[in-house]
Amino acid sequence: MTTTITLTDGTTEDAPVPAEKRDDRTPLLEIRDLQISFTTATGTVNAVRGVDLTVYPGQSVAIVGESGSGKSTTAHAIIDLLPGTGKVTGGSISFGGRELVGLHRKQVEDLRGREIGLVPQDPMSNLNPVWRIGTQIDEALVANGFQGSRVERRARVVELLGEAGLPDAARRARQFPHEFSGGMRQRALIAIGLASRPKLLIADEPTSALDVTVQKKILDHLEGLTDELGTAVLFITHDLGLAAERAEHLVVMYKGKVVESGPAAQILKDPQHEYTKRLVASAPSLASRRIQSAHERGAEAEDLLAEHADEVEASAPDVVVAKDLTKVFRIRGSRPGGHSDFTAVDSVNFALPKGHTLALVGESGSGKSTAANMVLGLLEPTSGTVAFDGKDVAKMSAKEQFALRRRVQPVFQNPYGSLDPTYSVFRSIEEPLALHRVGDRKSREARVRELLDMVSLPQATLRRFPNELSGGQRQRIAIARALALKPEVLVLDEAVSALDVLVQAQILTLLNDLQAELGLSYLFITHDLAVVRQIADLVAVMKDGSIVEHATTDEVFDNPQQEYTRDLLAAIPGASLEIGG
Amino acid sequence: MPDNRYEKTPRPGQEHFVAPPEDVQVGVVDAVDVSEAPSSLWQEAWRDMRHRPLFWVSAALIVFVILMAVVPGLFTSASPKCVLTDSLGGPTQGHIFGFDKQGCDLYYRAIHGARASVTVGVLSTIFVVVLGTLIGSVAGYFGGWFDTILSRFTDIFFAVPFVLAAIVIMSLLQDRNEVVVAVVLATFGWTSIARITRGAVLGVKNNEFVTAAKALGMGRLAILGKHVLPNAAAPIIVYATVALGTFIVAEATLSFLGIGLPSTTISWGGDLAKAQEAIRVAPEIMIYPATALAITVLSFIMMGDVVRDALDPKARKR
Numbered sequence: 001m002t003t004t005i006t007l008t009d010g011t012t013e014d015a016p017v018p019a020e021k022r023d024d025r026t027p028l029l030e031i032r033d034l035q036i037s038f039t040t041a042t043g044t045v046n047a048v049r050g051v052d053l054t055v056y057p058g059q060s061v062a063i064v065g066e067s068g069s070g071k072s073t074t075a076h077a078i079i080d081l082l083p084g085t086g087k088v089t090g091g092s093i094s095f096g097g098r099e100l101v102g103l104h105r106k107q108v109e110d111l112r113g114r115e116i117g118l119v120p121q122d123p124m125s126n127l128n129p130v131w132r133i134g135t136q137i138d139e140a141l142v143a144n145g146f147q148g149s150r151v152e153r154r155a156r157v158v159e160l161l162g163e164a165g166l167p168d169a170a171r172r173a174r175q176f177p178h179e180f181s182g183g184m185r186q187r188a189l190i191a192i193g194l195a196s197r198p199k200l201l202i203a204d205e206p207t208s209a210l211d212v213t214v215q216k217k218i219l220d221h222l223e224g225l226t227d228e229l230g231t232a233v234l235f236i237t238h239d240l241g242l243a244a245e246r247a248e249h250l251v252v253m254y255k256g257k258v259v260e261s262g263p264a265a266q267i268l269k270d271p272q273h274e275y276t277k278r279l280v281a282s283a284p285s286l287a288s289r290r291i292q293s294a295h296e297r298g299a300e301a302e303d304l305l306a307e308h309a310d311e312v313e314a315s316a317p318d319v320v321v322a323k324d325l326t327k328v329f330r331i332r333g334s335r336p337g338g339h340s341d342f343t344a345v346d347s348v349n350f351a352l353p354k355g356h357t358l359a360l361v362g363e364s365g366s367g368k369s370t371a372a373n374m375v376l377g378l379l380e381p382t383s384g385t386v387a388f389d390g391k392d393v394a395k396m397s398a399k400e401q402f403a404l405r406r407r408v409q410p411v412f413q414n415p416y417g418s419l420d421p422t423y424s425v426f427r428s429i430e431e432p433l434a435l436h437r438v439g440d441r442k443s444r445e446a447r448v449r450e451l452l453d454m455v456s457l458p459q460a461t462l463r464r465f466p467n468e469l470s471g472g473q474r475q476r477i478a479i480a481r482a483l484a485l486k487p488e489v490l491v492l493d494e495a496v497s498a499l500d501v502l503v504q505a506q507i508l509t510l511l512n513d514l515q516a517e518l519g520l521s522y523l524f525i526t527h528d529l530a531v532v533r534q535i536a537d538l539v540a541v542m543k544d545g546s547i548v549e550h551a552t553t554d555e556v557f558d559n560p561q562q563e564y565t566r567d568l569l570a571a572i573p574g575a576s577l578e579i580g581g
Numbered sequence: 582m583p584d585n586r587y588e589k590t591p592r593p594g595q596e597h598f599v600a601p602p603e604d605v606q607v608g609v610v611d612a613v614d615v616s617e618a619p620s621s622l623w624q625e626a627w628r629d630m631r632h633r634p635l636f637w638v639s640a641a642l643i644v645f646v647i648l649m650a651v652v653p654g655l656f657t658s659a660s661p662k663c664v665l666t667d668s669l670g671g672p673t674q675g676h677i678f679g680f681d682k683q684g685c686d687l688y689y690r691a692i693h694g695a696r697a698s699v700t701v702g703v704l705s706t707i708f709v710v711v712l713g714t715l716i717g718s719v720a721g722y723f724g725g726w727f728d729t730i731l732s733r734f735t736d737i738f739f740a741v742p743f744v745l746a747a748i749v750i751m752s753l754l755q756d757r758n759e760v761v762v763a764v765v766l767a768t769f770g771w772t773s774i775a776r777i778t779r780g781a782v783l784g785v786k787n788n789e790f791v792t793a794a795k796a797l798g799m800g801r802l803a804i805l806g807k808h809v810l811p812n813a814a815a816p817i818i819v820y821a822t823v824a825l826g827t828f829i830v831a832e833a834t835l836s837f838l839g840i841g842l843p844s845t846t847i848s849w850g851g852d853l854a855k856a857q858e859a860i861r862v863a864p865e866i867m868i869y870p871a872t873a874l875a876i877t878v879l880s881f882i883m884m885g886d887v888v889r890d891a892l893d894p895k896a897r898k899r
Contacts, residue, residue, distance in 0.1 A: 054595050273600055376796050377796070378792060
């Protein structure tokens with residue numbers, strides 16, 4: 001990766017002094033005992049309770065924590081961007097020797113952008129869709145007091161975009177956000193964040209919405225850029241692997257408090273606090289092998305892994321076989337009546353052996369979800385077949401197909417969308433039983449209770465509604481619901497992608513236990529290769545609708561055959577770190 | 582970059598720090614909070630509404646108006662007979678509002694006028710909700726040609742001025758009563774609710790729980806009825822509450838113009854028309870039906886506001 005930066009005009013008063021020359025023994029940002037609370041209808045919520053944080057000039061520091069840990073709140077307090085009723089109720093934030101708490105709004109506005117830049121989380125919603133990219137960067141320059149004529153400003157915009165790694169920047173500046181991909185938008189946001197050469201850049205989950213390979217490219221670029229400019233970076237992330245790879249100092253937050261902080265490598269190698277230990281143990285990017293099911297956990301890992309690999313090759317019959325599976329979508333063309341064909345899935349072949357997990361891995365747009373929907377019978381293949389136990393689904397009668405529904409069930413990604421909010425937990429889990437007329441009222445209720453036990457949720461959950469439960473709990477209910485009809489195959493479409501690391505590890509363990517207990521076969525759709533290693537026996541890597549590599553998990557990880565697979569593996573955050581799992 | 586970070590001694594303020602274990606209790610991962618009673622979205626909306634004074638004000642007014650409509654005898658025992666000698670007479674004992682030009686008791690008429698207004702309002706709202714929800718949900722859920730045809734059909738009706746069309750139709754009809762007025766109003770008033778339903782259904786139908794129901798083998802109509810419509814109900818309810826008020830206004834308008842309810846039925850609109858004849862000599866006559874009408878409509882619109890706030894997912898705490 002190359003980063004060439006030509007600092008524009010010779011007159012760069014507000015450009016920072018190169019990192020070497022700066023006195024880097026005085027902290028740039030010092031947060032002491034910060035307290036932040038939100039006022040809600042039910043009372044005051046203390047979101048941040050006494051946080052200490054120090055950032056030196058040119059240094060990169062990461063705050064790691066799960067959702068609700070107060071990491072974003074802390075970062076937003078620095079530039080007074082607390083949402084809603086949030087208020088700093090105590091402590092101090094000093095930036096370059098200046099106290100920021102209690103500053104007047106106007107003074108904070110002067111600081112924002114000029115001294116402290118922000119790269120927000122969601123590239124999709126943080127650019128105004130009705131304005132050209134160039135205009136939005138231009139606006140940032142004006143707001144931050146860029147001195148210079150219109151022409152100079154225009155030139156600077158193009159330069160900034162080029163610097164952020166967008167080729168053909170002059171043309172890109174005239175385009176609108178919808179013409180940009182997610183990665184390009186994030187680059188534009190980085191350009192805005194760095195427009196006025198701030199001394200500190202706050203990067204709030206800057207790449208969590210992007211594909212891993214894009215994420216790696218952008219983070220590499222950002223790192224090069226800030227190194228060169230001497231900008232300090234404060235990363236906010238849920239991903240311990242990413243944090244450890246990109247930052248030298250880590251701050252681990254939990255429930256509004258710092259539980260552990262220190263040099264990144266030390267924390268990762270030798271976590272001290274209970275919570276950090278858990279986090280390090282369950283970060284998928286750091287894990288090096290498959291999660292074991294409950295009864296396997298006692299046994300020797302090495303033997304079992306070897307055994308597992310043999311099993312796949314040898315005996316297990318295939319439950320699901322996809323043969324030359326192809327799906328072509330018709331896309332409406334620009335002229336009325338006109339259309340073009342888009343091949344989402346292109347003659348894909350895979351087989352799911354009974355009792356095992358096949359992971360379909362790919363980045364967004366690779367066709368993995370389309371393939372899954374065809375297996376679920378939600379989409380009809382354009383050509384090719386899906387067979388269950390050797391029987392072609394397309395040739396089944398309507399009655400047989402309805403019966404087949406009981407044998408294949410899905411669990412979806414979004415824990416907030418996969419349960420009907422108007423249904424109680426009981427009704428949600430009972431629905432499949434009622435629909436397929438399994439048993440009577442009493443036996444159905446008994447079955448629902450049994451299913452709740454299976455996914456380790458208390459019986460008290462029965463009468464609750466999805467809005468009262470966390471993402472992980474909803475996902476457990478979605479799993480219980482999917483298991484209600486005793487299916488043989490579960491299609492897990494990014495089923496753990498939206499969850500916090502610890503919860504994700506918990507759900508993965510649950511899935512593994514259930515598989516061992518009930519002999520389930522999983523078709524596991526994911527973009528996250530790190531998770532694949534924890535759960536899958538077989539991996540099929542998809543790219544642009546085709547499977548580029550199909551092998552056992554160990555083969556794919558230890559000896560990837562394709563360039564693309566190698567790229568994917570290298571892009572896992574934390575992949576470069578050497579830590580014993 | 583060589584990984585020599587571990588070897589470097591941390592700078593002041595960045596030394597390795599570990600919170601004392603008793604400081605932060607690390608709980609069970611993802612434990613279920615069983616402290617609060619279970620509550621559905623509707624229960625939460627109710628809890629939210631209970632704390633709003635506006636809800637209680639509008640609810641009290643609505644109850645009052647409905648009581649007037651159902652048992653007017655609770656409020657007045659005056660005789661419905663009009664005595665011409667009382668024409669334009671001021672308030673007297675037992676006739677607190679006085680009399681109109683025909684010598685009818687104004688208080689009696691203000692109370693009894695509620696029945697016509699509420700009947701027409703409720704009936705047309707029911708018709709509109711049934712028709713609009715049906716058309717809107719079918720258009721939204723099935724999409725494709727259904728949607729194109731039904732949406733254009735809705736647009737055609739939408740283009741017809743609601744009150745004007747009602748005037749034309751009503752003036753053609755001989756036999757006019759509350760049901761007829763409600764049907765005519767509903768015929769031209771269902772379009773907004775159809776559009777709202779269509780939008781809400783479009784928003785709900787791509788949810789994963791709908792896909793999950795499909796994967797269970799549930800039929801399309803069953804999904805529409807069991808999953809999609811209940812989740813699209815909130816905006817429909819909000820609109821229906823406000824629409825009830827506007828239908829009452831529309832009925833009053835028609836009756837005022839003399840083509841709504843027949844003059845034998847007591848209605849606020851009709852009384853307003855009569856009061857208008859005497860506006861130069863006795864303008865105060867107009868106040869009573871007008872106030873009754875305004876309060877009724879206002880109470881429904883306020884209620885719609887409260888319900889919308891309570892059902893708005895963005896305003897919800899969780």
